[in-house]
Structures are given as C-alpha cells and as structure tokens.
Amino acid sequence: MEVVETIEAMRQARRAFGRVGLVPTMGFLHTGHLALIRRAHAECEQVVVSVFVNPTQFAPHEDFESYPRNMDRDLALLASEGVDLVFAPASSTMYPAGYNTFVDVYGVTDTLEGAARPGFFRGVATVVCKLFTIVQPDRAYFGQKDAQQTVVIRKMVRDLNLPLEVVVCPTVREADGLAMSSRNAYLNATERQAAPVLYRALTAAQQQYLAGERDAGTLRDTMQQVLAHEPLAQPEYVSVADLHTLQELAWVGDSGALLSMAVRVGPTRLIDNIMLDASRAGAGSRASPR
Numbered sequence: 181m182e183v184v185e186t187i188e189a190m191r192q193a194r195r196a197f198g199r200v201g202l203v204p205t206m207g208f209l210h211t212g213h214l215a216l217i218r219r220a221h222a223e224c225e226q227v228v229v230s231v232f233v234n235p236t237q238f239a240p241h242e243d244f245e246s247y248p249r250n251m252d253r254d255l256a257l258l259a260s261e262g263v264d265l266v267f268a269p270a271s272s273t274m275y276p277a278g279y280n281t282f283v284d285v286y287g288v289t290d291t292l293e294g295a296a297r298p299g300f301f302r303g304v305a306t307v308v309c310k311l312f313t314i315v316q317p318d319r320a321y322f323g324q325k326d327a328q329q330t331v332v333i334r335k336m337v338r339d340l341n342l343p344l345e346v347v348v349c350p351t352v353r354e355a356d357g358l359a360m361s362s363r364n365a366y367l368n369a370t371e372r373q374a375a376p377v378l379y380r381a382l383t384a385a386q387q388q389y390l391a392g393e394r395d396a397g398t399l400r401d402t403m404q405q406v407l408a409h410e411p412l413a414q415p416e417y418v419s420v421a422d423l424h425t426l427q428e429l430a431w432v433g434d435s436g437a438l439l440s441m442a443v444r445v446g447p448t449r450l451i452d453n454i455m456l457d458a459s460r461a462g463a464g465s466r467a468s469p470r
C-alpha cells in the first residue's frame with residue numbers, strides 16, 4: 181500500500197490507476213469506514229482512501245484539536261483491507277498560506293446540521309471538491325449516517341458537473357443500534373450505555389410510520405418522548421424532513437421522509453437518521469389531510 185502526502189505524488193499515482201473508488205475519511209477508522217472500502221473494492225479497480233482531519237469544517241469552539249487521531253492504527257487497518265493508496269496530506273498542503281477559495285452549496289445547507297453548525301457544509305464541500313479534483317475518482321463512497329452531507333455532496337457534484345458517481349452506503353451500527361462514528365470514542369461507559377437511545381427513538385417513529393401514522397408532528401413527538409426517558413440525552417434537534425429539500429414536513433407524503441436528530445449524550449454530540457421508505461408502508465396508511 182502506497183501512502184502519499186503531496187498532491188503531485190497523488191496525481192502521479194493516479195495516472196497508473198484504472199477505475200478508482202475514493203473513500204474520503206477523517207481517520208480514526210471504524211467498521212463503517214471499512215464497509216465503504218469493501219464496497220469500493222467490489223466496484224472499482226483501485227481503492228484510494230484519504231485521511232485528513234479537515235480544519236475548515238470545524239467551528240473555533242468545536243473539537244478540531246481533540247478530534248481522535250491514530251494514523252498508525254489507521255494505516256494498519258487500511259493495509260489489511262488491501263487499499264491501494266492512502267492520501268494523507270498536511271493541512272498546509274490542502275490550505276497553503278493565502279488559500280481563499282470555498283464552495284458554498286445553497287438550498288440544502290441551512291437546516292438541520294447546517295443550522296446547528298454554521299460553516300460546516302462550506303468546509304465539507306470545499307474539502308470534498310478539492311479531494312475530487314486531486315484524486316479524480318470514478319466513484320466516491322459516503323455513509324448514510326451523515327445524511328445531509330450526502331445530499332450536499334450529490335448537489336455539488338450535479339451543480340459543478342463533476343465527473344464521478346456518489347455512492348451512499350447504509351449506516352453500520354453496533355449490536356445495540358448505536359451508529360458507528362469516530363466520535364463514539366468520546367463516550368464514557370455510562371454515556372455509551374445511554375447512546376443507543378437515538379436509534380430507539382428513530383425506530384419508534386419508524387414503527388409508528390409503518391403502522392400508518394403520517395403526521396410529522398406526531399412522529400417528532402414520539403422521538404422526543406423516547407429521548408426524554410434517557411436523562412443523559414439532551415436533544416438539539418429532532419426532525420422529519422423532505423428527503424431532497426431537507427425542509428421540515430407537516431405530513432409525510434408518498435415520497436417518504438428523513439427522520440434525523442442531533443443529541444448530546446453528556447458532552448458528546450451524536451447524530452443519527454433513518455429514511456422512511458413509502459414503498460414499505462402500505463396497509464393501514466392514513467389518508468392525508470385536506
């Protein structure tokens with residue numbers, strides 16, 4: 181496995197490759213990342229993984245400095261997965277002195293994570309756009325856990341005519357339902373026990389939907405009620421939104437919806453989501469209000 185740190189070395193290696201799958205990461209890899217890598221292996225000739233904790237997607241008060249990092253462990257894992265190349269640039273390589281160009285995706289970034297973390301998607305879109313132009317992948321792989329991020333990246337790729345396909349892979353969960361995330365490493369033992377409440381809240385609303393409930397306010401209340409039973413959980417937002425516009429819904433129509441939430445468990449901010457698939461919810465659906 182080759183490990184390169186410069187843009188020139190990355191470009192040179194790319195020239196010898198065929199159909200490339202890129203898995204962009206911020207390192208501290210977990211099983212969710214490995215699922216993306218395995219999917220990329222199944223669909224592409226070479227797999228490139230980028231490891232870069234992107235400073236522009238962290239606000240000054242956020243956890244950029246303390247974000248978990250372990251490059252040696254990451255490289256061992258990536259080698260054991262048969263990854264062809266790791267692109268691990270320094271911050272000064274991606275953002276040299278005088279850097280002043282950013283990608284703003286409008287329309288899908290002012291709700292949910294975008295509202296809670298102003299500037300976050302500007303940083304994500306900028307770094308992902310740069311990674312796409314540097315690595316020039318045929319396909320890029322992202323997890324459904326960061327649902328809004330996948331909508332933003334898909335829109336950026338469409339709007340800027342970037343020549344690649346975005347592949348979104350299912351969320352990988354621990355046995356108790358907690359979505360895998362590098363930030364789970366922040367949880368102490370008590371918080372870790374409390375953290376699956378996000379998934380329990382999402383699945384409670386999903387069950388209600390599958391049983392026929394279509395009122396988005398009722399689904400939100402159900403999620404809030406489940407969260408309220410866990411004293412360590414402080415919800416930041418609980419949402420039932422349109423899958424494409426990410427605007428809050430009053431009623432879940434035929435096209436389904438995205439159930440999502442951000443919740444602090446102790447000091448750690450966790451996010452999770454489930455897509456409501458209208459095609460799975462047949463019998464018992466209530467008629468929409470007039």
Ligand code: PAF
Binds near residue numbers: 232234237304307329
């Ligand atoms: O999802 C992440 O880990 C990051 O937002 C990404 C896509 C690697 C960009 O820094």
